[in-house]
Amino acid sequence: MKNINPTETNAWLKLEKHFEGFDNFSLREEFKKDASRAEKLTLIDKDFYVDFSKNLITESTRSHLTALATECGLKEAINSYFTGAVINATEKRAVLHTALRTPQNSADSSVISNVNDATESKQKMFKYVDNVLNGTTLTAHGKKFDTVVNIGIGGSDLGPVMVYEALQAYKNDMTLHFVSNVEGDHVEEVLKKINPETTLFVIVSKSFGTQETLTNATTIRNWFTEKIRTDAVSKHFIAVSSNVEKAVNFGIDHTNIFPMFDWVGGRFSLWSTVGMSVALGIGTKNFQSLLDGAHEMDNHFKNVDFEQNIPVQLALMTIWYNNFYRAQSEAIIPYTQYLHRLPAYLQQAIMESNGKCVDRDGNSVTYDTGNIIWGEPGTNSQHAFFQLIHQGTKLIPAHFIAFAKAKYNQPDHHNKLMANFIAQTEALMNGKTRNEAKKDLEKSGKSKEEIELLLPFKVFEGDQPTTTILIDELTPHSIGKLVAMYEHKIFTEGIIWNIYSYDQWGVELGKVLADAVLENIENKEYAGHDSSTTGILKRFGSLN
């Protein structure tokens, strides 16, 4: 991969110049000037309709940004990504989550061995899942499993829980719980709800060394052996890990360890055996559709020209707002409760990947990188934080995501939901001028004095940018495609920002520090810290 400082490219210089023309930019005016603006700035890939036209851009912006992607070597980088080059250089690893959803018959020769390994591990997982679901694999007491507890954190939790929640309409009669936080109270609350006799525990940890996961797994195993018996552990506990030795030492039967590969990062691993709990909850057919949807987006990203390429254009919008408008964050607003964990999932995927301040040459970057991701489903979020988007002082580009068809036949609800989804983006774009606000107040019968008083508060500046992602229907296939779309957006941003998107050294530091403080807590020795930390440690110690 070429290491190019984006700010030193010709395209960047052109973008800086181009941006100077945006002082008086008005989306209303742009739509008035050009009746085909929406058509020109909307990308369609089968069931995905992505409308970029309510963004603060013109067609020239798109051309300049696309030129930036080209100049930063995106084409070559995509090739390196899909052919297994060691693009995660600081960890000396390839980045091949795409191989997890590549059918063997369409695999490039450079990654055929990865695809073969992925297929083999998927088949092992599918066989296990099918056997649990059809009652071939039974509990220690010869019963059918009816509950699964997923024990994992970060990528070993957020992806599976997000997808499982998204696919509630596809779930079978298995009940799933997710335990992630090291908080003992959370574990206790889950244990209260489950019957150890019919529960399968899936320990998901690539390293099998993560403090939270091992603590939770140990507590749950102790609880289980007290309630059932020690020799039942091998039937009720399975592991997804690349550290077979540690998993065996924990008491997992060798045949019940499902491999993970070092060429798949934690936050991109939901397609692998990390998806075990999801597969148990929705069945292997649906899980395969999820993979197929992701593969469809992989092909789109690999093959479609940058100007028409959905993940590329989404990434370029982020660069535009982050580096030219100096926007700090991006809101993700899914208009469906099914996607209520999508913002949290994307927080890890995006912020752990692109929250980096050192470029690929090891130098401090001189420009902004990774943006802050946040969000909640609409319409709830309209009644929470939309005030700030409409009338606050910050520019907050937002993704509005919805599905044209609802899962159940409730047209009254769905039409209202979609009316809000559509109306909000229009309102954020148009705003309300002083004149319009005045007319509204007059219409409502307010007196002259009241109008004078209220008018400043009733004006909306508008020009709040949104991208509408309208998908035909929520299915395992479209969810797979949506998640892969964001994965490739992350990749594209990382290439242009010239950073390594696939390591996470910042998180490692936190893990080491917590271990040191734990020793202080356990030994009640508080020396060696600043006065604030010592004070907090003492206060905590005095209450425990």
Ligand code: F6P
């Ligand atoms: O949060 C840091 C991290 O390394 C993530 O990247 C990963 O998903 C998570 O910890 C869990 O790690 P493991 O699967 O090894 O337990």
